[in-house]
Amino acid sequence: MEKTELTERIKSAIVDVPDYPKKGIMFKDITGLFASHQLFKDTMHALAAETVSKLGFKPDFVAGIEARGFIIGTALADEIGVGFVPIRKAGKLPRDVVSESYDLEYGSASIELQKDSMPEGSRVLIADDLLATGGTASAAEKLIKKQGSKPIGFAFIIVLSGFGSKDALKLPVFEMVEY
Numbered sequence: 299m300e301k302t303e304l305t306e307r308i309k310s311a312i313v314d315v316p317d318y319p320k321k322g323i324m325f326k327d328i329t330g331l332f333a334s335h336q337l338f339k340d341t342m343h344a345l346a347a348e349t350v351s352k353l354g355f356k357p358d359f360v361a362g363i364e365a366r367g368f369i370i371g372t373a374l375a376d377e378i379g380v381g382f383v384p385i386r387k388a389g390k391l392p393r394d395v396v397s398e399s400y401d402l403e404y405g406s407a408s409i410e411l412q413k414d415s416m417p418e419g420s421r422v423l424i425a426d427d428l429l430a431t432g433g434t435a436s437a438a439e440k441l442i443k444k445q446g447s448k449p450i451g452f453a454f455i456i457v458l459s460g461f462g463s464k465d466a467l468k469l470p471v472f473e474m475v476e477y
Contacts, residue, residue, distance in 0.1 A: 304344055307337055308455070308475050326456050326477070328427055332369060341455065341474055342370075346377035349423060349453055349472045357423040357450055359416050361385050363409065363438055366427035374425050374453055383415040383422075385438050396444040400437035409434070411441045418446030428456040429471065432463030439469065 311330035318325040331338055350356055356378055362371020363385045375382035388397060388408040395410040416422070424438045429452065439449045451470040456477065457463075464471050 301344060301348075304340055305475050308341060311337055312456070312475070326428055326458075328366065328455055331455065338373065342373045342377045345453055345455075345472060345474055346374055349374075349451065350378060352470060352472065353423075353451060355421075356380060358420040359383050359447075360423045360425050360453075361411070361438065361442060363424065363426040363434055364390070367425050370427055370453070370455060371425035374423070378423075381416065383411065385409050385411050385424075385441060396441055398437040398441040398444065400433040401431075407434075409437055409441060411445050413445060415445070416447055420447040421450045422447050423451050423453055424449055425453045427454065428458065429454045429461075429463055429467075429473070430458045431461050432466055435463070435467060439467075 308331060311334060313327040313330060315325040315327050357380055359381045360371045360375035361383045362368045364387050368384055372382045388410055391410050391412050394413045396413055397408055397410045399408045422442050424435060429435055435452055442449045449469060451472060452467060454473045456475050457473040458477050
C-alpha cells in the first residue's frame with residue numbers, strides 16, 4: 299500500500315475535538331485509529347519500516363511517552379522486534395528514576411524513566427501520538443540521555459506543522475500524517 303493511501307485512511311480515522319483539554323486547543327483524537335485493527339496494524343508496519351529504513355539500523359528499544367505513546371510504542375517495538383520501555387508521568391514508577399520537567403502548550407509537567415529500564419548505551423527510538431510544540435519530546439530525549447542511553451529519533455502518528463518543533467528537534471522525526 300502506498301503511503302499516500304495509508305495517510306488518507308489514517309486522517310479519516312482522526313477526529314478533531316475543539317477546546318480540549320482547554321479552550322483554544324484542537325485535540326486530535328486517534329481513538330478511531332486504535333479501534334481499527336487493520337488500519338492500526340498497517341500504520342505500525344509502515345512507521346516501523348520507514349524508521350528502520352531511514353535510520354539504517356534497528357533501535358535497541360522503543361520508549362513510549364504516557365499515555366498514548368504506550369499504545370504506539372509497544373506496537374512499534376513489537377513490529378520492529380525490540381523491547382519497550384515506558385516514560386511515565388512523575389510518581390508512577392516503583393523504583394529509582396531519572397526525571398525531567400518541561401513546558402506544554404497548556405501548562406507544565408514532569409516525566410520519569412526507571413534508571414534500570416534498559417542497559418546504558420542503548421539506542422532508543424522515542425514514540426508518541428503527536429508532536430506539537432516539542433516540549434514532551436525534548437524532555438524525553440533529555441531523560442534518555444540522563445539514564446545513560448542514546449536517543450536516535452522520534453516516531454509519531456501526527457506532526458502539527460506551524461510550531462517549528464520538527465525542525466527544532468535535532469534527531470530524525472518519522473511521522474505518518476502532518477497537519
